[in-house]
Amino acid sequence: MDTFPLLVLLLSWRTEVEAQIKLFPENLTVLRGEKARFTCTPSNSQWTAMIWLLNGEVALTISNEHGVLQSPDTNLNLMAEKKKDGWMLVLNNTERHDQGEVTCDLQGIDRKTARLFVQEKGSVKILGNNRLAFQRDSVLFECEAAGWHPEPVLKWEVNNKEVSPSEYNISSEESRESLFTVTSNLSVLAAKSSHVDCLASVSALPEPLKSTISLKVVAEVLEEEGYCTVPLAITASLSGFLVLLLLCICTVLCYRQRRQAKTSPQEVLRFDQSVFSRSVDADAPGGKVNLGYSSESSTDAVNSEGVWETRRQMDFVSFRKVPDVVSSSSFSTQSESQANTCPPEDGCKNVRRITTV
Numbered sequence: 001m002d003t004f005p006l007l008v009l010l011l012s013w014r015t016e017v018e019a020q021i022k023l024f025p026e027n028l029t030v031l032r033g034e035k036a037r038f039t040c041t042p043s044n045s046q047w048t049a050m051i052w053l054l055n056g057e058v059a060l061t062i063s064n065e066h067g068v069l070q071s072p073d074t075n076l077n078l079m080a081e082k083k084k085d086g087w088m089l090v091l092n093n094t095e096r097h098d099q100g101e102v103t104c105d106l107q108g109i110d111r112k113t114a115r116l117f118v119q120e121k122g123s124v125k126i127l128g129n130n131r132l133a134f135q136r137d138s139v140l141f142e143c144e145a146a147g148w149h150p151e152p153v154l155k156w157e158v159n160n161k162e163v164s165p166s167e168y169n170i171s172s173e174e175s176r177e178s179l180f181t182v183t184s185n186l187s188v189l190a191a192k193s194s195h196v197d198c199l200a201s202v203s204a205l206p207e208p209l210k211s212t213i214s215l216k217v218v219a220e221v222l223e224e225e226g227y228c229t230v231p232l233a234i235t236a237s238l239s240g241f242l243v244l245l246l247l248c249i250c251t252v253l254c255y256r257q258r259r260q261a262k263t264s265p266q267e268v269l270r271f272d273q274s275v276f277s278r279s280v281d282a283d284a285p286g287g288k289v290n291l292g293y294s295s296e297s298s299t300d301a302v303n304s305e306g307v308w309e310t311r312r313q314m315d316f317v318s319f320r321k322v323p324d325v326v327s328s329s330s331f332s333t334q335s336e337s338q339a340n341t342c343p344p345e346d347g348c349k350n351v352r353r354i355t356t357v
Helices: 004-019 232-261 265-283 300-319 330-340
Strands: 022-024 027-031 036-041 049-054 057-063 067-069 078-082 087-091 100-106 110-119 123-126 131-134 138-148 153-158 168-174 180-189 194-201 209-218
Touching: 022 110, 027 036, 036 049, 036 100, 036 110, 057 078, 057 087, 123 194, 123 209, 131 138, 138 153, 138 194, 138 209, 153 180, 180 194
Parallel strands: 027 110, 131 209
Antiparallel strands: 022 036, 036 087, 049 057, 049 100, 057 067, 078 087, 100 110, 123 138, 138 180, 153 194, 168 180, 194 209
16 A cells, blocks of 8 residues: 555645644733733644643643643643633733743644743933033933843933934943843033933833933023023123223223312413403403512412412403593593602502493
8 A cells, every 4th residue: 555645645734734823923022020912823623732831831731622721730820811713821920030932732733932022121310410510511421221131222312302322332231130230421511401311221111211300501591482592701701891991981080180180270370360361352452451460479378369369350350341441531641640650669560440431
């Protein structure tokens, strides 16, 4: 009897059955403590037993006729749920030692294997408190992400804008428990007040963990609409320049005032006499006015009296200035002759009299 065609038929039938066995998902990544679910769907309902294995060890046995078979050493974290076309294996609280292979074995038919990855979510923190800095200062930030598995991805953001990896460094250490600690340093130029974020993540996290710190920049005036800044240094420089200019002006004025105060009273007297003579000449062209005798003494008392007398005569002349009156009366002739016949040895001086009409 030729057995070759029979073997070919059996192999083709087995391959057809194997091709229709499904285990979903083929790879699953969860965080420690989360649930892990795998679904095994056989295409042929004529099976006897389904065995689930974790890393080669039997975890759960399911009978096609009686369902889940309980045993004294059943793992309480494992459970099976009946689905329309198969069974779902559920790990309620995954641990690091659950990571590995998950196998669905249909006894006497086929088996499929998937991979389970359990990740550890650690913490992330920017060391230190909120920062205060002057404009144009360089501020150093340090971030630490500890207790992660596998090694987390760490990045920085400033005002929600991602920083280029070339602007910061990263170092990593692994502990005996295969947990990673990642540290990073970032230097920020203080231009305006900002918030700085450090983010750490692994693939099982829906969103990265974030740590935020504030950077407050002083010597800055922010307008409500826009980021126009007016440095206080420029304002201080302008104020100092204005104060210096004001001091220079005050110094010049004080110097001129003191210089004028030092002018001798004798010069003031001469100045007043010249002004008085010009005013008399303009108002009385026909005669000469003798301003009176003044001593040439250098004492301050005499000079003061001369100044007072001169100013009094100026006031008198400016109040009533009339020309000489030529009269043929005997009184005026006699008076004029008497005025001219004063002997010179008596030390008399010719005094011109002004007649008020």
